[in-house]
Amino acid sequence: MLASLEGAVTAATLALTAMGLSLVFGVMRVVNVAHGEFYMLGAVIAWFVSTTLGTHPAIGFVGALIVAPVLVGLLAAAADRLILARINYDPERTIVATIGLLYILQQSTLMTFGPDARPVEPPFNSRIALPWWRQGENGLEMFYPWGLATTSYKLFIIVAAVAILIGLWVLLTRTRIGLVMRATQADREMATAFGIPVERVYAMVFGLGAGLAALGAVLIVPVQQAHYLMGADPLLLSFIVVIIGGLGSLPGTIIAALLIGMSDGIISVFFSPTLAKILATLVVAMVLVFRPQGLLGKASA
Amino acid sequence: MLEVSNIHSGYGRVQILFGASLTARPGEITCVMGRNGAGKTTAMKAIMGLLPLSQGTVSLDGEIISTLPAHEVPHRRIGYVPQGRRLFSDLSVAENIEVGLMTCKEGRATRDEVLDIFPRLRERLHQRAETLSGGEQQMLATARALCLRPRVLLLDEPTEGLQPSMIEAIRQVIVTLRDQGVAILLVEQRVDAVLAIADRVTFLENGRSADTVTVDALRATPDLMHRYLGV
Ligand SMILES: Nc1ncnc2c1ncn2[C@@H]1O[C@H](COP(=O)(O)OP(=O)(O)O)[C@@H](O)[C@H]1O
Ligand SMILES: [Mg+2]
Numbered sequence: 087m088l089a090s091l092e093g094a095v096t097a098a099t100l101a102l103t104a105m106g107l108s109l110v111f112g113v114m115r116v117v118n119v120a121h122g123e124f125y126m127l128g129a130v131i132a133w134f135v136s137t138t139l140g141t142h143p144a145i146g147f148v149g150a151l152i153v154a155p156v157l158v159g160l161l162a163a164a165a166d167r168l169i170l171a172r173i174n175y176d177p178e179r180t181i182v183a184t185i186g187l188l189y190i191l192q193q194s195t196l197m198t199f200g201p202d203a204r205p206v207e208p209p210f211n212s213r214i215a216l217p218w219w220r221q222g223e224n225g226l227e228m229f230y231p232w233g234l235a236t237t238s239y240k241l242f243i244i245v246a247a248v249a250i251l252i253g254l255w256v257l258l259t260r261t262r263i264g265l266v267m268r269a270t271q272a273d274r275e276m277a278t279a280f281g282i283p284v285e286r287v288y289a290m291v292f293g294l295g296a297g298l299a300a301l302g303a304v305l306i307v308p309v310q311q312a313h314y315l316m317g318a319d320p321l322l323l324s325f326i327v328v329i330i331g332g333l334g335s336l337p338g339t340i341i342a343a344l345l346i347g348m349s350d351g352i353i354s355v356f357f358s359p360t361l362a363k364i365l366a367t368l369v370v371a372m373v374l375v376f377r378p379q380g381l382l383g384k385a386s387a
Numbered sequence: 388m389l390e391v392s393n394i395h396s397g398y399g400r401v402q403i404l405f406g407a408s409l410t411a412r413p414g415e416i417t418c419v420m421g422r423n424g425a426g427k428t429t430a431m432k433a434i435m436g437l438l439p440l441s442q443g444t445v446s447l448d449g450e451i452i453s454t455l456p457a458h459e460v461p462h463r464r465i466g467y468v469p470q471g472r473r474l475f476s477d478l479s480v481a482e483n484i485e486v487g488l489m490t491c492k493e494g495r496a497t498r499d500e501v502l503d504i505f506p507r508l509r510e511r512l513h514q515r516a517e518t519l520s521g522g523e524q525q526m527l528a529t530a531r532a533l534c535l536r537p538r539v540l541l542l543d544e545p546t547e548g549l550q551p552s553m554i555e556a557i558r559q560v561i562v563t564l565r566d567q568g569v570a571i572l573l574v575e576q577r578v579d580a581v582l583a584i585a586d587r588v589t590f591l592e593n594g595r596s597a598d599t600v601t602v603d604a605l606r607a608t609p610d611l612m613h614r615y616l617g618v
Contacts, residue, residue, distance in 0.1 A: 262489065265478075269486045272475035279435050279469070280531070281461045281490035 097347020112334030122321030128300025162296030332380025466532030487534030
């Protein structure tokens with residue numbers, strides 16, 4: 087129960103981060119190796135914002151929730167224009183370019199933010215004892231066992247991530263901008279032939295993808311602390327999720343994030359985080375062998 | 388009037404067009420013919436600005452449009468029905484039409500008009516484009532282009548692989564548009580279809596425009612067909 091709650095927290099932030107990666111790959115066919123660094127930047131910016139605004143943790147947190155994704159999104163959009171567009175989104179060169187971007191972002195953070203892990207205070211954090219059931223004298227009764235507790239903030243992470251994902255879904259399926267993105271994803275050349283400025287859409291999608299990673303990081307940083315190397319794990323897990331879910335398939339990404347996040351949380355609690363990663367990698371290998379297009383992906387055309 | 392003069396273009400380092408010229412006049416159907424691989428589709432893409440020109444110009448009513456960013460070319464009300472339909476296959480019929488409407492900021496009135504031309508699409512608005520039959524897909528590709536209220540309409544082999552009733556329906560739409568004063572540029576392989584509706588025919592040979600003749604002249608000199616098409 088507790089483990090599955092931890093798992094749900096991991097799954098929630100992972101879903102946001104992986105969604106960003108999946109969106110970028112789906113629309114732009116770009117494998118963004120620097121995605122984890124956008125996540126890390128989100129956490130670091132959250133720390134900066136909450137310490138500068140340092141009156142009440144809630145104010146700092148809300149500030150970070152807005153500032154971090156926007157700044158990271160703008161930075162990513164600029165990186166798209168200045169780097170990826172220049173190399174014409176050539177698949178191999180974008181991988182090399184985003185690896186370069188990864189080191190630039192990581193090392194600049196090391197130089198400015200430093201090598202320490204820094205905590206961000208959660209906006210609220212009350213302990214919530216969780217009820218459990220047992221066989222009593224008059225049938226099933228509820229009680230509060232010792233040690234079974236979570237914090238209100240962890241529940242908030244889950245609720246917030248679900249809300250953001252619903253918002254993203256509405257954006258993609260119910261708005262013009264979402265229609266433009268999906269048309270570009272379906273056929274870039276025809277999108278151009280119907281007046282869609284594809285370069286601008288690409289910059290926007292790259293910014294949105296990075297912004298989602300940053301959002302995931304802002305949500306998790308009160309639990310996990312900001313550190314300049316924190317981007318590696320989410321990158322690995324996001325890749326795993328995106329591959330299992332089917333490259334570019336957004337519903338598949340969510341399902342896979344739940345699967346990997348939950349099992350990662352549960353196995354980490356009962357065994358070890360390393361075992362969790364090993365198992366996740368094993369699942370990827372199995373998926374690649376038996377269903378190369380991913381769970382919900384379509385066979386490539 | 389759409390004027391393509393002496394364009395050179397291709398894909399990356401592979402040059403395909405070596406001086407293609409043609410003109411599409413309002414209220415006329417100009418057909419482009421040539422063997423497979425002659426560069427007809429490449430010429431259409433070059434007109435739409437989708438391929439860079441190394442030489443030559445495309446102009447619409449005197450304005451040079453070949454130097455515009457590609458996504459601004461359709462804003463001049465140039466509709467494109469590409470070879471192989473190229474629908475946004477994951478999107479619904481309604482969404483494909485919506486993308487067409489957005490190009491020139493057309494609204495409900497245009498949407499209704501276009502759906503009146505293709506009532507079968509109206510019954511399938513929420514179906515995904517890739518689940519339509521071949522004929523319906525061609526209708527949708529045409530409808531999407533009509534959403535621009537085009538002054539110029541490019542159609543690249545629109546009847547390829549369709550059954551006769553569908554070919555006739557598409558032909559009707561093209562003729563109606565011509566009568567409304569649209570300049571039509573039609574790539575078509577079937578000689579009888581060309582003779583039936585074209586006003587003028589431009590032959591492409593190895594990326595060059597070899598000859599432009601009126602359809603009457605073409606009827607009078609059947610060996611032109613033999614020379615450029617091998618039929
Ligand atoms: N995307 C592409 N990249 C490179 N060459 C291409 C591409 N598309 C077409 N070609 C080549 O361009 C030539 C002309 O093709 P196309 O314009 O499609 O001919 P047509 O429409 O007249 O049959 C062909 O030799 C074809 O192989
Ligand atoms: Mg062709």
